[in-house]
Amino acid sequence: MTGCAITRCMDYESSSIRNALQEIIANTDFPCVEGKTVLLKPNVLSDNPPEKAITTHPAVVYEIGMLIKEKGAARIIIGDSPGMQTGPFRPKLSGIIDVADKLGAELADFRDNPRIHEKDGFRMPMAAVLDDADIVISIAKFKTHQLMYATGAVKNMFGLIPGLNKSPMHLKARTPESFARLLMAVFAESHTDYAFIDAVEGMEGPGPANGIRKHIGLLMGSANAYALDKAEAAIMGYSSVPLISEAERIHPGITDCSYPLLRPEEIAIDSFMRIPEGKKSTLRSLFLPNVLGFFGIQHDTRPYPHFDDSLCRRCLKCAEVCPAKALELRHGRIHIDKHRCIHCFCCHEMCPFDAIKIK
Ligand code: SF4
Ligand code: SF4
Structure with a gap:
């Protein structure tokens, strides 16, 4: 059974992240990257400083990039496309440009000649760079989300739809359940091989951009992004979130996994400020x-x-x-x-x- 590895990582010091990543990789099915082109997809919802906890922390992206280099990756590409992207992808404030420079990685602009993908009734323009990537890795951020209650490794791949192309997709998926099906279609077409969640500093309250930064002190990783997102939701204290309910309804067993390190129910945060799960009936x-x-x-x-x-x-x-x-x-x-x-x-x-x- 696929492992979902959750371990403590209390700060963004290089040694803390590196030790946590090695523990995660040793306990999960990390793909072979030797000689491969690897696409890293952090969450760069908008170009903001790491202290705001809106974006995946650059130190996490850097250490993952270093591990992949040490494992013999031939080429590393880093990319995302913020919802309001109108110019070239140059995420300076979030520190992602510096990470790409230090790693010798390429920065991909997802707006360059996107390809149309069709899946489960959805027609989606998606980043052309997917065609170049042998291995795709989602590096998400531990955050709440107004519509989907939590945003994690699966939803992170919605960024493969370039910039404002995302908006009309909402018209075709108006409920949390139909939006979950859209996210599943994008995720399937992304052929994501592995996923991490940066939960050292997360976000509670009205996320994913205007919530409150919260220290969580965890790093998480799995070859099963749905299992990873289910674990994230459980740590936040949700009984269910629309993405996972819909995924399990359509594909029973999709979130089955083992927890070789920490178990989510043992580390659930009682005081976590969740998105209210619907108004109480009166x-x-x-x-x-x-x-x-x-x-x-x-x-x-x-x-x-x-x-x-x-x-x-x-x-x-x-x-x-x-x-x-x-x-x-x-x-x-x-x-x-x-x-x-x-x-x-x-x-x-x-x-x-x-x-x-x-x-
Ligand atoms: S509500 Fe926010 S996004 Fe809209 S006009 Fe005002 S400041 Fe700008
Ligand atoms: S449809 Fe409603 S919630 Fe969505 S962006 Fe427009 S005003 Fe906001």
């Missing part, structure tokens, strides 16, 4: 939709984005990324058309000024 919430439905009126109880005028800088990034074209500037304020909103929360994810709350 008499009003149970009966109001039925009563309104009887009169042909739709009543949506899902949360919406709310805009804080005191924090909003009117940059319009939210309107640009909104797949449903539900946002516009009216009389100097962001206005939302709730009939159009599909609750994807891309606006919240991309707001650089934390001016959007989901409630």
Whole structure:
């Protein structure tokens, strides 16, 4: 059975990361990289400093790159495509450019001639560099996510869809369950061989961009990315998350694994600030939709984005990324058309000024 290795790593010192990685690799099915071209896919949701815990820490990417070099990889490529990518991929603040320089790795721009992949009813433009890679490694970040509750190794590969091409994909996958199926299709087409999660510093609360940094003190790795994400969700204290529920429903046994080091239930964090798993039922919430439905009126109880005028800088990034074209500037304020909103929360994810709350 595939192993899912979880071990302590209390800081981003080179020796701490290296010891943890060696323990993880020794206890899991790490692929042979000798003579191969290896694509490393960190999470660079947006180019932010490592201290914000939005992106995979550069020290983790570097040490993984060094291990792969020592194991004889012929070529290393590092790439991602932030949701708002409009220019060349030059992730300076997050430290990824420096890592690529130090490793002698190539930096891939996923917007260069993307290829169309078709899988399970989805038509997806994906990074052409996948064709060059013999081995693909996801290096995700331990973070919450407004729509999917947690973002991990499988969802990290959604970044293979270049920049703003991601937004229209949400229109084809409007619920957490259908979005989970889209993520599964992207992941299958990525042919990911191995996955790590950087959980030294993670994010709780309203992730994946505007949450609160939290020290977790772990590094995790497995050849089974679904098992790894299930372990991450359990450590966060979720009973289930949409991606794993949907994956297990469609492919029973997909998350089966052994835990050769730490077990997730032993290290679950009681105080972790999770995304609320749906609103509690009240008499009003149970009966109001039925009563309104009887009169042909739709009543949506899902949360919406709310805009804080005191924090909003009117940059319009939210309107640009909104797949449903539900946002516009009216009389100097962001206005939302709730009939159009599909609750994807891309606006919240991309707001650089934390001016959007989901409630
Ligand atoms: S992205 Fe944030 S700051 Fe920019 S307009 Fe939208 S709410 Fe305002
Ligand atoms: S307003 Fe925000 S949550 Fe609603 S569809 Fe647009 S991006 Fe998604």
